Amino acid sequence: MESLIARAELEPKRVRLPLSAFPALENDLLLRAARSEPTPRAPVWMMRQAGRYLPEYMELRVMADFFKVCRTPELACRVSLQPLERFTTLDAVIIFSDILVVPQAMGMEVQMVKGKGPVFPSPLVTPADVAKLNLTPDIESTLGYVFDALNLTRERIAGRVPLIGFCGGPWTLMAYMVEGAGTRTFAKCKAWLYNYPAESHALLAAMSEILVLYLIGQRNAGAQLVQVFESWAGELPRHLFDEFVFPYVQLIARKVKAACPELPMTIFGRGIEHAFPKLAAETLYDVVGLDWQMDPTIVRATVASAAPDRSVALQGNLDPCALYGTEAVIRAEVKRMLDAFGVPGTPGYIANLGHGMQPTHDPEKAGIFIKAVQELSAAPKLP
Amino acid sequence: MESLIARAELEPKRVRLPLSAFPALENDLLLRAARSEPTPRAPVWMMRQAGRYLPEYMELRVMADFFKVCRTPELACRVSLQPLERFTTLDAVIIFSDILVVPQAMGMEVQMVKGKGPVFPSPLVTPADVAKLNLTPDIESTLGYVFDALNLTRERIAGRVPLIGFCGGPWTLMAYMVEGAGTRTFAKCKAWLYNYPAESHALLAAMSEILVLYLIGQRNAGAQLVQVFESWAGELPRHLFDEFVFPYVQLIARKVKAACPELPMTIFGRGIEHAFPKLAAETLYDVVGLDWQMDPTIVRATVASAAPDRSVALQGNLDPCALYGTEAVIRAEVKRMLDAFGVPGTPGYIANLGHGMQPTHDPEKAGIFIKAVQELSAAPKLP
Numbered sequence: 151m152e153s154l155i156a157r158a159e160l161e162p163k164r165v166r167l168p169l170s171a172f173p174a175l176e177n178d179l180l181l182r183a184a185r186s187e188p189t190p191r192a193p194v195w196m197m198r199q200a201g202r203y204l205p206e207y208m209e210l211r212v213m214a215d216f217f218k219v220c221r222t223p224e225l226a227c228r229v230s231l232q233p234l235e236r237f238t239t240l241d242a243v244i245i246f247s248d249i250l251v252v253p254q255a256m257g258m259e260v261q262m263v264k265g266k267g268p269v270f271p272s273p274l275v276t277p278a279d280v281a282k283l284n285l286t287p288d289i290e291s292t293l294g295y296v297f298d299a300l301n302l303t304r305e306r307i308a309g310r311v312p313l314i315g316f317c318g319g320p321w322t323l324m325a326y327m328v329e330g331a332g333t334r335t336f337a338k339c340k341a342w343l344y345n346y347p348a349e350s351h352a353l354l355a356a357m358s359e360i361l362v363l364y365l366i367g368q369r370n371a372g373a374q375l376v377q378v379f380e381s382w383a384g385e386l387p388r389h390l391f392d393e394f395v396f397p398y399v400q401l402i403a404r405k406v407k408a409a410c411p412e413l414p415m416t417i418f419g420r421g422i423e424h425a426f427p428k429l430a431a432e433t434l435y436d437v438v439g440l441d442w443q444m445d446p447t448i449v450r451a452t453v454a455s456a457a458p459d460r461s462v463a464l465q466g467n468l469d470p471c472a473l474y475g476t477e478a479v480i481r482a483e484v485k486r487m488l489d490a491f492g493v494p495g496t497p498g499y500i501a502n503l504g505h506g507m508q509p510t511h512d513p514e515k516a517g518i519f520i521k522a523v524q525e526l527s528a529a530p531k532l533p
Numbered sequence: 534m535e536s537l538i539a540r541a542e543l544e545p546k547r548v549r550l551p552l553s554a555f556p557a558l559e560n561d562l563l564l565r566a567a568r569s570e571p572t573p574r575a576p577v578w579m580m581r582q583a584g585r586y587l588p589e590y591m592e593l594r595v596m597a598d599f600f601k602v603c604r605t606p607e608l609a610c611r612v613s614l615q616p617l618e619r620f621t622t623l624d625a626v627i628i629f630s631d632i633l634v635v636p637q638a639m640g641m642e643v644q645m646v647k648g649k650g651p652v653f654p655s656p657l658v659t660p661a662d663v664a665k666l667n668l669t670p671d672i673e674s675t676l677g678y679v680f681d682a683l684n685l686t687r688e689r690i691a692g693r694v695p696l697i698g699f700c701g702g703p704w705t706l707m708a709y710m711v712e713g714a715g716t717r718t719f720a721k722c723k724a725w726l727y728n729y730p731a732e733s734h735a736l737l738a739a740m741s742e743i744l745v746l747y748l749i750g751q752r753n754a755g756a757q758l759v760q761v762f763e764s765w766a767g768e769l770p771r772h773l774f775d776e777f778v779f780p781y782v783q784l785i786a787r788k789v790k791a792a793c794p795e796l797p798m799t800i801f802g803r804g805i806e807h808a809f810p811k812l813a814a815e816t817l818y819d820v821v822g823l824d825w826q827m828d829p830t831i832v833r834a835t836v837a838s839a840a841p842d843r844s845v846a847l848q849g850n851l852d853p854c855a856l857y858g859t860e861a862v863i864r865a866e867v868k869r870m871l872d873a874f875g876v877p878g879t880p881g882y883i884a885n886l887g888h889g890m891q892p893t894h895d896p897e898k899a900g901i902f903i904k905a906v907q908e909l910s911a912a913p914k915l916p
Contacts, residue, residue, distance in 0.1 A: 335854070337857060337891055340854035340857065341854060341857035344854065344855060344857060344859075345858055345859065385826070387825050387826060387887075424828065443769070469723065469769075469773075474724035475724070475727035476728065483727075486772065504770075508718050508720055510718075
């Protein structure tokens with residue numbers, strides 16, 4: 151393992167392959183579902199499917215720092231592929247990376263502290279600190295390593311399943327940059343919205359432009375669907391969501407779609423069900439992700455009535471903690487979830503958890519989840 | 534201060550006064566609003582209004598451990614009264630205590646660890662551990678100190694404003710008892726619901742009976758309204774809420790009301806808007822508390838249509854982080870909130886935050902919040 155890491159670091163820079171070099175997809179269920187086309191069964195993947203619950207990931211991580219894995223395409227690629235190697239029927243690979251690579255590209259230092267998560271030694275304290283940021287970083291030189299990892303991973307997937315790229319939403323990134331770490335109160339970052347609305351808008355707008363270029367770059371490098379994780383959007387009162395979140399996630403989809411009209415896009419945030427009608431009716435996201443607390447039956451009706459003119463696919467939303475249950479529990483919970491999404495029978499559904507895999511999950515249970523979805527979502531065979 | 538604490542500990546046990554000994558209320562706005570009666574302006578108090586943001590609280594706390602303050606009626610009373618002494622127009626006092634005194638009464642050790650919050654050195658790991666608990670503790674001998682604190686505080690308030698008692702909801706308490714500390718993933722306690730549903734029901738049912746007696750005891754000692762903090766109910770998928778939360782909070786209100794039909798009761802939980810129709814239509818709570826993310830206009834309509842036959846008052850829901858704003862920001866946010874609740878003009882409204890005060894709040898801002906509510910919620914004077 152150590153020699154792998156040493157080799158990975160010493161390797162000469164690989165020339166990225168053009169998209170035309172990649173083979174056609176053998177399994178394109180994810181992309182068809184994202185376009186709300188009928189599929190013989192629901193595609194399934196898991197948020198944070200590459201990560202600490204996998205012993206093969208931990209084995210690699212003891213040798214290399216978190217961000218070193220992100221920055222070394224060979225390592226990021228290996229980690230991204232680990233879930234597909236273990237769960238061979240998985241319907242997608244998501245690139246191993248972190249939403250905080252964007253603040254890093256803007257010049258902020260981020261450390262991953264064991265037991266604490268990401269920490270910014272010098273967070274943004276007042277708007278004057280924004281002057282220290284690079285608001286127009288060169289995307290290739292600052293984030294090209296993610297594109298390299300995507301390109302290499304797409305090559306190694308060799309057409310088996312689609313490759314998912316992602317980024318954090320502007321508000322979630324700003325929240326981290328101001329708080330300097332995870333938070334329960336969101337006191338500092340919300341204080342910015344109340345006290346420095348103009349400066350907050352300027353920062354969010356600048357980050358949105360970076361994210362647009364970053365997502366387009368991901369697609370050009372090989373990503374076949376991209377997901378925006380506006381994870382902390384649900385912490386805001388609705389009028390702050392409407393003012394500081396919605397316009398930016400809307401803009402990101404509009405600009406990315408202008409450049410890459412065929413690229414499916416997903417938006418995910420916890421506790422933002424109130425925004426689903428607007429996300430469905432007034433943005434270009436193809437897929438809306440549900441957290442585990444939302445009722446899929448209600449969301450289906452809400453989204454359909456809000457956006458009668460376009461199809462919006464839904465993704466989610468098993469309680470990640472259901473995977474602590476027995477096989478019987480997991481299958482029953484999957485069945486309940488599929489029923490609520492109207493599956494089989496309703497197109498435009500991607501099975502997933504309502505939040506990410508947790509470090510204390512048993513990989514075997516993830517396998518049971520995948521199998522349960524694939525069996526229980528299949529349309530009954532005609533006689 | 535030290536001598537105060539020494540004196541408080543040495544004092545002979547005070548005999549509780551009967552309810553008939555207390556003077557009539559001068560300011561009963563809270564109780565009238567809780568009964569959905571019209572009030573000339575909205576009553577206002579703040580969750581966690583006695584606490585770390587107050588320097589006078591911190592001064593006392595450096596001398597005495599958190600649970601020692603809870604257990605010493607003279608100290609708990611002093612702390613409870615601090616907000617009223619500082620903000621003399623405040624419309625209620627809430628007793629200083631903690632929801633975790635109930636697990637303590639059941640035999641669990643709880644420590645308050647600085648920077649970490651409450652920690653249970655021996656949490657419930659498997660249902661076998663429930664055998665170590667006392668599921669039918671003698672309420673007077675285990676929780677009588679809370680009744681003493683309530684009785685003393687009611688005496689010292691001397692009829693100025695009502696005194697609020699409270700308890701945690703059964704699920705929130707069980708979650709703490711199983712997790713052993715605060716958590717982000719709720720992995721262990723939710724695993725109980727999936728893997729040990731019968732044992733979870735037995736524990737929740739036993740705790741509900743304790744909480745019924747505890748709330749009745751609070752009322753008999755002097756509490757004039759009680760609030761159930763089912764704080765973590767929003768972490769559950771809805772079917773788990775329906776199975777493991779709703780029946781117990783419903784039962785608590787039914788049994789407490791059977792004994793104390795005149796006692797107003799409030800239910801609060803973050804992220805449980807989905808349950809408001811059922812809470813309004815199928816329980817006896819007089820007041821439903823809103824968190825800061827909920828839209829009061831929508832909740833008003835939902836609750837009114839779910840329970841056309843009874844009046845349910847609403848409480849909340851300013852974003853606590855709005856108090857990091859300037860006076861102008863706070864007044865604008867209060868105005869927005871009151872407008873959304875239809876105040877002035879709509880009876881049955883209690884102004885509050887959507888969550889508790891935070892240690893980094895400035896007491897002055899709390900004063901601005903109180904003043905803004907009291908000014909802006911007043912019905913315009915007739916000419």
